[in-house]
Each structure stands twice: as C-alpha cells, then as structure tokens.
Amino acid sequence: MSEEHGFSKGLAGVVADATSVSQVQGEVGRLIYRGISIEELAEKSTYEECAFFSLYGKMPNQNELNKFTTEMKASRVLPKAVEAVISAAPRSAHPMAILQAAISAIGFEEHPVNLKNEEMNIHSATKIISQLATAVARISRERRGLEPVAPNTDLSHAENFLYMLNGEIPNKDEARMFDVALILHLDHDFNASTFAARVVASTEAKLSLSISAAIGALSGPLHGGANEKVLEMADSIGAPQNAKAWVANALATKAKVMGFGHRVYRTMDPRAKVLRGMLEKLVATKKEKDTYETLRIVHDTMIEELSKTSKDYIWPNVDFWSGALYRLMGIESIDFTPIFAVSRVAGWSSHIIEMWRDNRIYRPAAKYIGPADEKYVDIKNRK
Numbered sequence: 276m277s278e279e280h281g282f283s284k285g286l287a288g289v290v291a292d293a294t295s296v297s298q299v300q301g302e303v304g305r306l307i308y309r310g311i312s313i314e315e316l317a318e319k320s321t322y323e324e325c326a327f328f329s330l331y332g333k334m335p336n337q338n339e340l341n342k343f344t345t346e347m348k349a350s351r352v353l354p355k356a357v358e359a360v361i362s363a364a365p366r367s368a369h370p371m372a373i374l375q376a377a378i379s380a381i382g383f384e385e386h387p388v389n390l391k392n393e394e395m396n397i398h399s400a401t402k403i404i405s406q407l408a409t410a411v412a413r414i415s416r417e418r419r420g421l422e423p424v425a426p427n428t429d430l431s432h433a434e435n436f437l438y439m440l441n442g443e444i445p446n447k448d449e450a451r452m453f454d455v456a457l458i459l460h461l462d463h464d465f466n467a468s469t470f471a472a473r474v475v476a477s478t479e480a481k482l483s484l485s486i487s488a489a490i491g492a493l494s495g496p497l498h499g500g501a502n503e504k505v506l507e508m509a510d511s512i513g514a515p516q517n518a519k520a521w522v523a524n525a526l527a528t529k530a531k532v533m534g535f536g537h538r539v540y541r542t543m544d545p546r547a548k549v550l551r552g553m554l555e556k557l558v559a560t561k562k563e564k565d566t567y568e569t570l571r572i573v574h575d576t577m578i579e580e581l582s583k584t585s586k587d588y589i590w591p592n593v594d595f596w597s598g599a600l601y602r603l604m605g606i607e608s609i610d611f612t613p614i615f616a617v618s619r620v621a622g623w624s625s626h627i628i629e630m631w632r633d634n635r636i637y638r639p640a641a642k643y644i645g646p647a648d649e650k651y652v653d654i655k656n657r658k
C-alpha cells in the first residue's frame with residue numbers, strides 16, 4: 276500500500292528535522308547524547324548533569340550544576356491543582372492516563388509560549404522535569420492507598436524519587452542503579468513520543484501540553500508501555516523452565532514478543548546491555564531470581580532462534596530488562612512506564628527548546644485514496 280502510493284508507512288526512514296540532542300546509530304547499536312556515548316554517561320554522570328547537558332547543549336561546570344540542582348529541588352512540590360487532578364482519578368485508572376492529566380494541569384498556570392525567550396522556556400522545562408517525578412510517585416502512592424511523601428531536598432533526583440515512591444531513603448547502590456536507568460532513558464532522537472511532543476510544540480502550544488501529548492504516545496505497548504508488558508509476559512510464562520517452549524510457540528504463532536524489535540536498531544540496543552549488567556548485579560544480592568531467569572531464557576532463545584531466520588535483525592530493546600530491575604527495587608510493574616516518563620521528559624523538553632529556535636508547524640501531506648466525486652444521498656434513500 277505505502278510503496279504503491281509513494282509514501283513511507285509510519286514515516287520509516289523519513290528525516291523530519293535536524294537535531295543535536297541525540298543520535299541513534301542503529302546499525303552498530305550505539306546511542307550518543309550530544310556526542311557522548313550513553314555507556315560513558317552511565318558510568319560517569321548523573322541524571323541532573325545529563326538533563327542540564329540535554330537542555331542547555333553544554334556540560335555544566337560545578338557552579339552551573341549546583342544552580343540547576345537547586346532549581347530542580349526547589350520546584351519539586353506540585354501545584355495544588357495538579358494534586359487535585361491526581362486525587363480525583365479513580366484508583367483503577369492507569370497511571371499514564373493520570374500522569375497525562377496531571378501534566379496537562381501544570382498548563383493551568385504556565386505562561387504562554389514565547390519562542391524568543393529560551394532561558395524562560397528552559398526554566399519551565401526544569402520545573403516540569405522536577406514535578407513530573409513528584410507526580411509519578413504521588414500517583415503510585417494514591418493507587419496503593421498510601422499517604423503522599425513530601426519531597427526531600429537533601430536527596431538527588433533519583434534518590435528523592437525512590438524516597439517519594441517508597442517512603443524510605445533508598446540504599447546508595449540501588450539509587451545509583453536507578454539514576455543510571457534514568458540516564459539511559461533520557462533521549463532517543465525522533466522516537467514516537469518525542470515526535471508527538473514536537474508536533475504539538477510546533478503549533479506553539481505550551482510546553483506542558485506538548486509533554487502531555489508525549490506521555491500519551493509513550494503509554495502505548497509498542498513504545499514505552501512495553502516495559503510493563505515484558506513483566507506481564509514473564510509472569511504469564513510462570514517459571515524459567517517454561518520459557519523455551521513459550522518462545523517456540525510465540526515464534527510459531529507469529530506473536531509479538533514484548534521488549535524485542537526496534538525501528539532503528541538492527542542489533543542489540545546498547546541500553547539493554549547496560550541495564551542487563553546492572554540487573555545481574557542486583558539479582559546476585561536478592562533471593563527472587565525467577566523473573567530474571569525467565570527473561571534470560573526468553574532473551575537467549577529468541578536471539579538463537581531468530582539468528583536462524585531472515586528476522587535476525589530483531590533484538591532486545593531498552594524495555595526488555597528495565598522492568599525486571601525495577602521489580603527487584605520493589606516497584607510495581609504498572610509504574611514502569613511512568614518511570615520511563617520521569618527520565619524522558621528531559622529529552623522531550625530539549626527537543627522542543629531546540630526546535631523552537633527555528634520553528635515551523637508540522638503539517639505533512641496526505642495521499643488521498645478516497646472517491647473524488649460522490650453525491651450526497653438523503654438519509655431516507657440510503658440502504
């Protein structure tokens with residue numbers, strides 16, 4: 276259909292704009308944020324430093340980082356209207372739906388967009404990055420029938436998020452792993468949620484409303500929602516000894532295996548490697564090993580079986596291991612995709628700010644394939 280009509284379904288391979296925020300090198304399995312590999316950032320950096328780097332386009336010096344961190348900390352408390360939106364949501368609602376509403380509610384008081392005032396837009400973004408984490412923790416606690424935990428300004432972004440989620444100051448090792456997971460999810464060039472954010476922001480809509488659109492896009496199981504689905508899959512497999520047969524059946528019935536496949540990567544997603552490394556370290560310290568073992572067998576069997584077919588380009592993506600890591604930190608699977616948003620909000624914001632320097636509304640063309648000259652038939656004469 277798409278080839279015959281001369282367009283690219285799903286915009287595959289279409290270059291929609293230029294960016295210097297990040298680059299996905301799909302053939303070699305490499306991801307860079309403004310030129311630096313994610314492996315190096317995961318080893319040496321922090322989420323706050325990467326968020327600054329992404330927003331401002333330069334690595335902060337110590338003074339700049341202190342200022343940015345102070346601003347993030349000072350912004351953590353949610354506006355009352357956002358708290359009210361969260362509290363009004365039914366407990367049965369998916370947290371991504373609540374989060375989308377909550378971030379839209381930040382727009383109640385957000386100043387109108389001024390494309391020329393980049394400094395002001397970066398401050399708005401910093402506030403949203405900070406508040407989105409508070410919103411995710413609060414949504415989770417309200418769902419679990421727990422009192423919200425007020426932010427703690429002695430803690431880093433990652434530590435404070437885990438503290439607001441669990442009500443306990445996290446241990447240093449787990450907090451660092453979580454910080455690295457946030458770094459790894461921060462940006463990924465023109466993925467679907469970033470593209471959604473860009474489309475909305477290209478109309479000069481407010482930052483909060485553009486980010487709200489991105490949250491909607493991220494929620495889907497083909498995108499960020501896959502991390503929750505991977506754990507559903509592991510749970511439905513039941514035990515490691517069932518995993519091999521489960522994969523054989525999935526491949527035979529052409530079922531989609533969540534956490535596998537990617538539009539751009541033609542080899543292992545580099546983030547999956549780093550996440551797996553951290554997960555293995557954490558598993559070694561825990562009694563519960565079944566989820567990891569089940570996923571390990573799914574992973575190895577998929578790669579082995581696909582390598583014998585023409586679909587040898589299907590590899591694990593970032594969503595394959597992240598949930599197993601979060602589960603071992605005591606986090607419920609329904610909160611995994613909101614946690615993806617806790618990180619990616621810095622990428623969404625950076626793309627919008629970069630795009631606004633030279634904005635043009637996104638408005639692609641459509642290939643019309645309907646009839647050209649139909650006549651209106653009165654309702655009583657219709658079959």
Ligand SMILES: CC(=O)SCCNC(=O)CCNC(=O)[C@H](O)C(C)(C)COP(=O)(O)OP(=O)(O)OC[C@H]1O[C@@H](n2cnc3c(N)ncnc32)[C@H](O)[C@@H]1OP(=O)(O)O
Nearest residue numbers: 496497498499501530531532533534535536537538592594
């Ligand atoms: C953060 C992220 O968004 S990472 C991606 C998270 N999403 C997932 O893990 C969900 C599972 N994966 C998928 O659905 C897809 O691989 C996507 C959405 C990520 C990419 O989609 P596309 O680039 O459109 O790939 P497309 O769907 O064309 O796949 C090509 C072929 O590989 C198959 N394929 C792709 N992914 C998988 C998978 N996970 N399991 C089994 N087969 C797969 C497709 O069925 C298709 O086969 P066909 O040619 O016989 O129809």
Ligand SMILES: O=C([O-])CC(=O)C(=O)O
Nearest residue numbers: 462463465466467538593
């Ligand atoms: O790039 C994509 O299509 C999806 C992805 O991995 C991401 O957004 O992190």
